[in-house]
Amino acid sequence: MTGWTADDIPDLGGRRAIVTGANSGIGYHTALQLARHGAAVVLACRSAERGAQALGRLRAAVPGAAVELASLDLADLESVRAFAAAHDGPLDLLVNNAGVMALPHRTTADGFEMQFGTNHLGHFALTGLLLPALRATAAPRVVTVTSGFARVGRLRFDDLQSERRYRKWVAYADSKLANLVFAKELARRYSDVLSVAAHPGYASTNLQQAGPQMAGNAVTDRLAVLGNTLIGQSAAGGALPTLYAAASPDVVTGACYGPRGVFNLRGAPGRVPMGRTADRADLGRRLWETSERLTGVTFAPA
Template identity: 55%
Template sequence: MTGWNASDIPDQSGRTAVVTGANSGIGYVTARELARRGARVVLACRSEERGTRALELLRSEVPSAQAEFGRLDLGDLGSVRSFVASYDRAEPGGGLDLLINNAGVMALPYRQTADGFESQFGVNHLGHFALTGLLLPRLLRTPGARIVTVSSAFHALSNIDMGDLNSERNYRRWIAYGRSKTANLLFTHELARRLAAGGSDVVAAAAHPGYAETNLQAAGPRMEGRKFAERVMWLGNRVLAQPATAGALPSLHAATARGVRPDSFTGPRVLGWQGAPGKSWRAKWTLNDGAAERLWAASEGLTGVRWPEPSSPSGV
């Protein structure tokens, strides 16, 4: 592969990163490569079994790694608060250099989170909205901190519907997925605006992996016992997808490369599908200031997480 790759990641020694969904796929690769470059990495995962197994694998692949597991279920706001509280007890007053909002679910049958939200909107957007808000004081007091939220090219499937954020009227799994990924981009857009207005140098950016081989594609069919659809997804991954090592590069670029701009959207250069990371196309509705503000207000109401002013290091 030509262009920016993992060998171009600058030295991360002395930096701390939290990576959600780091037990597999692009999340695991992101955590591993940051650790390889010297960062201390927290693998924030829902399953303790899978998370600790990933931690063991990472330590075997990078013997010098400073890495640890933290239990985080983005589909349960209580778990989000518990994760942050545990982090605060372990490191009172400490900073945070990188928050990689990577975890997600894709095209699942209709389910609700522990708090009653449609699962894709709840996990992909609201869980990360709450996590970022609760960790923001640490990020604000860390020079050069970055927040990278992983969206998808599939955001182009649908704008959000402010009148039906939980897809209660007419649930279509792929449309709901597209809406959740649009929400990721609107969140980044509004977060970048608020940080700039507060005079903060924290960079909020977004990325997407293109078509990368992960566990996401087959999860929905597997949950419903649709063996043929699961097989099709598996074959698509084998034939068409780029490996997770390549799919993680846009996230790593957004998190570490020099000159990354606030509210930028990084993805594979070749048709948004594969290749080295570069500037990615995004639907014009993801840059709508009014929609971003309305989604922000709704997200605060739904999660109960009220954000501090970016100029202030006070808690939420």
């Protein structure tokens, strides 16, 4: 791979970061490289067992790393509030990475459709609750991980919870568009917070197989394995756009970063276009107001 790599990450000594979903895949490699370059990193994980395993791997890979594990279930707003309340001190970087993809229909602890509730609403609430800690630092960043599927998503405000009809890939695309719209609206509202989106392209992680496995669909599961093998780049490679967005001095607030290779599926990271829909200020404002109402989390005044 040519272009920007993890070796180009600057010294992050003294910076504090939180990475959601850091127990595996892109989240783990994001946390690993942030720690390797000096940041103090909190691995925010839903599974205590998988989180502890990831923490052990990271400490073995980076002896002396300033890393810790904390419990966070983005599908439960009570857990989100407890996590934020337990955070102490300023925060330089929040990486909204965790997510679910193409699951059979499920609902969160608060009754939201699982993909929209976890991927967007959980991270929206988390960001709002941690915003005072972020704004207590000189140059805070929020990186929200979206997907190329955001390009075909829609925000159906008359049916955000897919109650009329649930189509798992449509719901996923819609949730990833919400991630992108949120990142851009956060940038509009807070000039003192650098808010960007990142997407990994096609990265070989267990995310592609989780949905088919939950549905008991062996054919789709095998296709996911084949796609990971033939098309996908490694999880470490898929983490590079997130790391670029989190650490590069060239990042522009409100932009999206992803692989610059063919069809933006793989390759070195850089700024990528994501369509005009996500840039609509009216859409951002409506999603923001709706998300505040649904989560009960109101962001501090700018």
